[in-house]
Each structure stands twice: as structure tokens, then as C-alpha cells.
Amino acid sequence: MSNPPVIAAVDGSDHSLRALEWARTAALSRGTGLLVAHVLPDVSQLYAGRRSSLHDPNEPARFADPVGDYVRGVLEAAPELPPEVRYEALEGSVPEALRVIAAEAAPMMLVMGSRGRGGFATLLLGSNSRAVATTATCPVVVVPHADRDAPGGAPxxxxxxxxxxxxxxxxxxxxxxxxxxxxxxxxxxxxxxxxxxxxxxxxxxxxxxxxxxxxxxxxxxxxxxxxxxxxxxxxxxxxxxxxxxxxxxxxxxxxxxxxxxxxxxxxxxxxxxxxxxxxxxxxxxxxxxxxxxxxxxxxxxxxxxxxxxxxxxxxxxxxxxxxxxxxxxxxxxxxxxxxxxxxxxxx
Structure with missing residues (x-):
């Protein structure tokens, strides 16, 4: 992407889809690209490590990534997309993987939800959101979950x-x-x-x-x-x-x-x-x-x-x-x- 992109961190949860929509409109308003980043679940990371270590050509080259497929479908249904959209599947812990891609892509901002798929319903802010906002080398926009919307919305x-x-x-x-x-x-x-x-x-x-x-x-x-x-x-x-x-x-x-x-x-x-x-x-x-x-x-x-x-x-x-x-x-x-x-x- 020629201009600094907007990164949207997603995991398929409703919270992350709110962040994805916010990132899409931010990229459109800034006239820049959108990079959708997803940290693979542990089972997919274990499969990728096993395939790499065994060098087995009979194993399929691409492992299942339902979150990636789902997010692509969500974006295809959007009324308008930024000039360039790219999807990146990451490995490692969520905070570290997002910190690394933010350092490499030098984005305009990184956008994520306040809670991920594994967060407790009573938490106001998830541990991954806090960790990324604390350590990322770029601005981090945290989009709160629907429960924290102001009553009745904006005046x-x-x-x-x-x-x-x-x-x-x-x-x-x-x-x-x-x-x-x-x-x-x-x-x-x-x-x-x-x-x-x-x-x-x-x-x-x-x-x-x-x-x-x-x-x-x-x-x-x-x-x-x-x-x-x-x-x-x-x-x-x-x-x-x-x-x-x-x-x-x-x-x-x-x-x-x-x-x-x-x-x-x-x-x-x-x-x-x-x-x-x-x-x-x-x-x-x-x-x-x-x-x-x-x-x-x-x-x-x-x-x-x-x-x-x-x-x-x-x-x-x-x-x-x-x-x-x-x-x-x-x-x-x-x-x-x-x-x-x-x-x-x-x-």
C-alpha cells in the first residue's frame, strides 16, 4: 500500500466487526488502504507449525481460516471499500503479533474492539486491547462494544x-x-x-x-x-x-x-x-x-x-x-x- 494504511484487527466477534466498520470508514475518509489483520487461533498455528516441521507435500498448503473467510464476506457486502484492501493472517500472541505488524506497516492507525471473542461479558476493556494500546508504535483506536453505547445514542x-x-x-x-x-x-x-x-x-x-x-x-x-x-x-x-x-x-x-x-x-x-x-x-x-x-x-x-x-x-x-x-x-x-x-x- 503506497500510503500508510488503516489496520483493522479482527477475530470474527461482534466487537471486532464494529471496529472493522469503523476502520473501513476511516480509511475511506482518509483516502488510504485498509489492512485487515487476524491472529490465527492456536489450533491453526499448531497445524501450520506441524506442516512446516514435517515438510509433508501431501498436506494441504492452506489450512482452514473461517474468520478470514467470514471477514472477506463482510467486506464484500459493504457499500463502499477503500482503494486497496488486504488481509493478513498472523501467528503468535495477539498483542505481540499486532505490535509487530504495526511496526512493519507503519499504519495511520490500528483499530480494534474493546473486547475480543474470549472476553468476559462484565469486562469493560479486554486484556489484548489494553496491551496493544499500551505498547503499539502507532495510534490505536479502541471501539467499545455495544453495551457501552450512550443511552439513546448521540443527541x-x-x-x-x-x-x-x-x-x-x-x-x-x-x-x-x-x-x-x-x-x-x-x-x-x-x-x-x-x-x-x-x-x-x-x-x-x-x-x-x-x-x-x-x-x-x-x-x-x-x-x-x-x-x-x-x-x-x-x-x-x-x-x-x-x-x-x-x-x-x-x-x-x-x-x-x-x-x-x-x-x-x-x-x-x-x-x-x-x-x-x-x-x-x-x-x-x-x-x-x-x-x-x-x-x-x-x-x-x-x-x-x-x-x-x-x-x-x-x-x-x-x-x-x-x-x-x-x-x-x-x-x-x-x-x-x-x-x-x-x-x-x-x-
Missing amino acids: ADGAPADGAPADGAPGTYSHGADPHGTAPPAAGASAGRVVLGLHAAETPEDVLLFAFAEAAARGTTVQVVSAYAVPPGPTLIVDSPFQVIPPEALADDGDAVPAEREMLRAQTERLAPLRSRYPQVPVEQAAVPGDAAGRLVDASRSAALVVVGRHHPRRRSLLMGSVANAVLQHAHGPVAVVPALHPDEDS
């Missing part, structure tokens, strides 16, 4: 999810907005915005680039959510809505919380290069008191995609960051976990 007529500011509502800080603060509708906009979890001082540039590129491909808005610390006090209101500052409030002290003003200023400075690179992408900025992960989970109810960084680029730990882990566990829609692809560069 109708563009209404916001609980806790998320409406487009053009008072207090919404939007880039590319009209004098009344309403962002112009994008041509062919997809359902839901791309929500970016941003720590202005720490989030790697690769995370921002991925979010803006995905919004540009979908013709939708990027909503940037950053959290600031709130000291406990007698008047603290738990689970209050987003507190968002309009542009005019940034010019003077006003009645706004100083931490919010400072957070939005930091956001604006960090986002300036992305706005120049993607002038067609409307941007909304939100400063959130306290819990970033909880607000991102709330926003996932109506978002097309939530984008988070995997961990701080200067921390060499193999553990996933707490925000990324919490959002993966509880989000109601697809989540992209983006590593620092250029860890030696300053964020």
Missing part, C-alpha cells in the same frame, strides 16, 4: 451531551466563529466532534496532529478539553458543568476563575500552529475543573472520537497514563490512544 440535532457546552452557547470559546460565537457548520460534517484531551505543557505534538487530521478528514470540529486543579472548599460543587470562558473574558479580570483564564491562554498558545495548519477545522476550547477523565467520558457520549495521549513523552514507563486508562475503560464511543511518535522532540 439529536447536534445537542450536546451532559456536561458539554453547546456549539455557540454562551461561554463557548470557538475559533472560526461568527460574532455571536456560533461555529460555522462544516460541509459534510460527521455526527459528533473530535474531542481532544490536552495538557498544554505535556501532551506531545503527535496527539494534537492526529486529532486535527481526523477532524479535517471528517469535516467536523475539534473540541479541546483541559483540566485545572481546584482546591477543596466549603462551596465546592461536585460534578458541575463545563466552565468555559468567552474570548472577551480573557482580556481582563472579569468574573472568571483565574485558573480558567490561564488554562485557556495556555491552550490558545499551544493550538496556534495547528490552527494555521488546519484553518478549515473549527476549534472549541473548554477549561474543566478537576477531573479531566470524567469530562472526556461525558463528552464521548456525542463525540465521533476522543483523542488522548498515551503518557508523558519524557516518562519512559511502560504503563499507560491514568487519564488514557480511565477514558479507555469507560468511554461510550471510540477512543484514540496516541503515543509520542517522536519521543526525542520537545512536546
Whole structure:
């Protein structure tokens, strides 16, 4: 494939077929190829090893791969396919096999379901999904199973999810907005915005680039959510809505919380290069008191995609960051976990 492909990891389960459909549409919107990867079950891997070791020409060259045949049939029934579709059967453990093919293919992203065929029904996130999102060298999009869909789906007529500011509502800080603060509708906009979890001082540039590129491909808005610390006090209101500052409030002290003003200023400075690179992408900025992960989970109810960084680029730990882990566990829609692809560069 000439351009970086989108990889869809499948195992024949309903969860993986949801991920396959998401990957198909992502490849179409990006104008790139689709690589469908399936890790063979143990019995097929044992047969392949036996045939190779015995060098028996009487054994059939191709062993049964019902998942591969089934997925090919699903794709053939799709209304539209990317310019190039390839299927790859892999051997080894699921996390390691997917990590290797991601390193070799250098894909735009790897898409997989939140639970595989062998997952317990009560698990929010399968072990393979967690392992791949933690170690892959490319962005990993985890598509949740149907049980985690927001009740009733995305709000109708563009209404916001609980806790998320409406487009053009008072207090919404939007880039590319009209004098009344309403962002112009994008041509062919997809359902839901791309929500970016941003720590202005720490989030790697690769995370921002991925979010803006995905919004540009979908013709939708990027909503940037950053959290600031709130000291406990007698008047603290738990689970209050987003507190968002309009542009005019940034010019003077006003009645706004100083931490919010400072957070939005930091956001604006960090986002300036992305706005120049993607002038067609409307941007909304939100400063959130306290819990970033909880607000991102709330926003996932109506978002097309939530984008988070995997961990701080200067921390060499193999553990996933707490925000990324919490959002993966509880989000109601697809989540992209983006590593620092250029860890030696300053964020």
C-alpha cells in the first residue's frame, strides 16, 4: 500500500466487526488502504507449525481460516471499500503479533474492539486491547462494544451531551466563529466532534496532529478539553458543568476563575500552529475543573472520537497514563490512544 494504511484487527466477534466498520470508514475518509489483520487461533498455528516441521507435500498448503473467510464476506457486502484492501493472517500472541505488524506497516492507525471473542461479558476493556494500546508504535483506536453505547445514542440535532457546552452557547470559546460565537457548520460534517484531551505543557505534538487530521478528514470540529486543579472548599460543587470562558473574558479580570483564564491562554498558545495548519477545522476550547477523565467520558457520549495521549513523552514507563486508562475503560464511543511518535522532540 503506497500510503500508510488503516489496520483493522479482527477475530470474527461482534466487537471486532464494529471496529472493522469503523476502520473501513476511516480509511475511506482518509483516502488510504485498509489492512485487515487476524491472529490465527492456536489450533491453526499448531497445524501450520506441524506442516512446516514435517515438510509433508501431501498436506494441504492452506489450512482452514473461517474468520478470514467470514471477514472477506463482510467486506464484500459493504457499500463502499477503500482503494486497496488486504488481509493478513498472523501467528503468535495477539498483542505481540499486532505490535509487530504495526511496526512493519507503519499504519495511520490500528483499530480494534474493546473486547475480543474470549472476553468476559462484565469486562469493560479486554486484556489484548489494553496491551496493544499500551505498547503499539502507532495510534490505536479502541471501539467499545455495544453495551457501552450512550443511552439513546448521540443527541439529536447536534445537542450536546451532559456536561458539554453547546456549539455557540454562551461561554463557548470557538475559533472560526461568527460574532455571536456560533461555529460555522462544516460541509459534510460527521455526527459528533473530535474531542481532544490536552495538557498544554505535556501532551506531545503527535496527539494534537492526529486529532486535527481526523477532524479535517471528517469535516467536523475539534473540541479541546483541559483540566485545572481546584482546591477543596466549603462551596465546592461536585460534578458541575463545563466552565468555559468567552474570548472577551480573557482580556481582563472579569468574573472568571483565574485558573480558567490561564488554562485557556495556555491552550490558545499551544493550538496556534495547528490552527494555521488546519484553518478549515473549527476549534472549541473548554477549561474543566478537576477531573479531566470524567469530562472526556461525558463528552464521548456525542463525540465521533476522543483523542488522548498515551503518557508523558519524557516518562519512559511502560504503563499507560491514568487519564488514557480511565477514558479507555469507560468511554461510550471510540477512543484514540496516541503515543509520542517522536519521543526525542520537545512536546
